[in-house]
Amino acid sequence: MRIIIDAMGGDDAPAAVVDGCVAAVRDMDVDLILVGREAAVRQELKRCGYHGDRIEVVNAEEVIEGEDDPMTAIRQKKDSSMRVALSLLRHGQGDAVVSAGNTGALIAGATLMIKRIRGVRRVALAPIMPTTSGCFLMVDAGANAECTPAFLKQFAIMGSIYMEKIMGCKNPRVKLVNIGTEEEKGTPLVVETHKLLKKTPVRYEGYIEARDIPVGGADVVVCDGFTGNVILKFMEGMGMAFYDMLKGIFLKNLFSKLAAGIVRGGLKSLKKTMDYTEYGGAPILGAAKPMVKAHGSSNGKAFYHAILQAKKLVENHLIEIITDNIQKYGVDTRECEEADE
Amino acid sequence: MRIIIDAMGGDDAPAAVVDGCVAAVRDMDVDLILVGREAAVRQELKRCGYHGDRIEVVNAEEVIEGEDDPMTAIRQKKDSSMRVALSLLRHGQGDAVVSAGNTGALIAGATLMIKRIRGVRRVALAPIMPTTSGCFLMVDAGANAECTPAFLKQFAIMGSIYMEKIMGCKNPRVKLVNIGTEEEKGTPLVVETHKLLKKTPVRYEGYIEARDIPVGGADVVVCDGFTGNVILKFMEGMGMAFYDMLKGIFLKNLFSKLAAGIVRGGLKSLKKTMDYTEYGGAPILGAAKPMVKAHGSSNGKAFYHAILQAKKLVENHLIEIITDNIQKYGVDTRECEEADE
Incomplete structure (x- = not known):
């Protein structure tokens, strides 16, 4: 190779x-x-x-x-x-x-x-991101600021395959980012995508609110690239902010420095856990x-x-597996076209 | 009263x-x-x-x-x-x-x-949220999943007034959430709003990427309610995730518990800083x-x-100040209508 x-x-x-x-x-x-x-x-x-x-x-x-x-x-x-x-x-x-x-x-x-x-229809950037209990794949993280339901349906299919075949996550749980968990909540994009995903052969488990993402609420998080990029960068910013505040606490005086010494290993691994750069690269699905x-x-x-x-x-x-699955389940069905209108 | x-x-x-x-x-x-x-x-x-x-x-x-x-x-x-x-x-x-x-x-x-x-045109939910150096107002945090440039322009005006008159923040820096800082980056909503805000009498300082929000990059963060709600809830989720991980580190053994005792005050104040519920309620602007x-x-x-x-x-x-300012600067000018189309 x-x-x-x-x-x-x-x-x-x-x-x-x-x-x-x-x-x-x-x-x-x-x-x-x-x-x-x-x-x-x-x-x-x-x-x-x-x-x-x-x-x-x-x-x-x-x-x-x-x-x-x-x-x-x-x-x-x-x-x-x-x-x-x-x-x-x-x-x-x-x-x-x-x-x-x-x-x-x-x-x-x-x-x-x-x-x-x-x-x-569109390629997507799909980074692996950390949670308290493991990691998840976010698709799309910024390749497409604007999306249609048909794009998001394909992102779900491709993301699910990636998590299963490359990351070894069996039967990954796919969820769609929304601002509530009620059926009719959210933008038309989200509501239409929700309908499409229910009929797609991935393990689709409905909406996810952003608060449930860092605690491992899904294996594949589907969203438009604007939302995904905001989440990616906000996680980066929050990580830095937290770490800076922790540093402030531990560098305060001699005693706090002693405390820092005791838990150094744990803090390092925390930093590592929350640093998504540790999780290798992002495939362009x-x-x-x-x-x-x-x-x-x-x-x-x-x-x-x-x-x-x-x-x-x-x-x-x-590539071959995605090609097969997109042909079978992901290409322009009438549903997709209607949802796109 | x-x-x-x-x-x-x-x-x-x-x-x-x-x-x-x-x-x-x-x-x-x-x-x-x-x-x-x-x-x-x-x-x-x-x-x-x-x-x-x-x-x-x-x-x-x-x-x-x-x-x-x-x-x-x-x-x-x-x-x-x-x-x-x-x-x-x-x-x-x-x-x-x-x-x-x-x-x-x-x-x-x-x-x-x-x-x-x-x-x-639309009321907006505008919570005060914490940063490492203080706080910012986010408008809209979820009242309007879908927005037009004219809505966002009014959110910027109202948010700016709130931060100045109620929170005592002099001449607050207003920024618009985007996935990059280049002029033409982002969705049409963001690009059109950017043009409108440049002509609005608030201290508009352009786009903000989500990574700069937790470190105090703006006093008023303007975005549609979908994006704002995602940020709000993601902050909540990240806060809980971090705190859980810290707990895990400190409860590991006798020494780490000792360390926890030393920095207890600092950790408590960190938790308080990142807890947006500490910052009172959100006005419905x-x-x-x-x-x-x-x-x-x-x-x-x-x-x-x-x-x-x-x-x-x-x-x-x-209410009176917002009424005056919306009349003066925020009502349906031709720009707003064009931007809405």
């Missing part, structure tokens, strides 16, 4: 990316193609003491920055590491792509260059080939996990 | 309500009308040892429950404490209403019975008379604060 890596994507690229890649070829049966500024990438490989033949480097001079407009960047930066990586994937030079770069550009690249699985978005702040370890995840997508034939 | 109280609203009504009321008449220059099952209310007053003449009791036999459908309940339960309380307010028997009952029913009652301030929604789980102290808040609304002429 050969995985294509955007070596220049992420806050600490290419160093963190190369760290993760070197660890990956050491532990896993994968070959990697690193796309980016060749001299810089080779220097990092040298720093890591890697001299093997499982990592190939393909030069690309440009870099898509975080601040770049996604659509413009993916269209115009033709020699960017992300675009060249996607081009290699498109032309069958590798089995999957991993990038920690500009999320919007990667999503645009998925649609424009890799294309969608036949019948899939619905793209015709396996694509993983690693978090922008990925360190070597996080990037390693994102590669592992890409490997699982390939090994477990995620 | 006379404040009308829905004595049967809230999880611990009428006991908690009466606790708050008795404390209020002791400390503040207010008279209260408690509406609810007279025998039960009088029994609670007796329990509190209250024999004064500043609390009047008006009998109402029915109770609107949390599970009741809001619109049906407010229309059909004619002898419910909430409806009778609103009827008294409508007929000038008091200056404001406080209720910890069914939020949806109270909002429906605001529109149907109290009516909106002239020119106001845009209603033609002062209305405060106390949190359903209010204890006596929280209810006391909600009464104090209602008193401030009256004393500071909130």
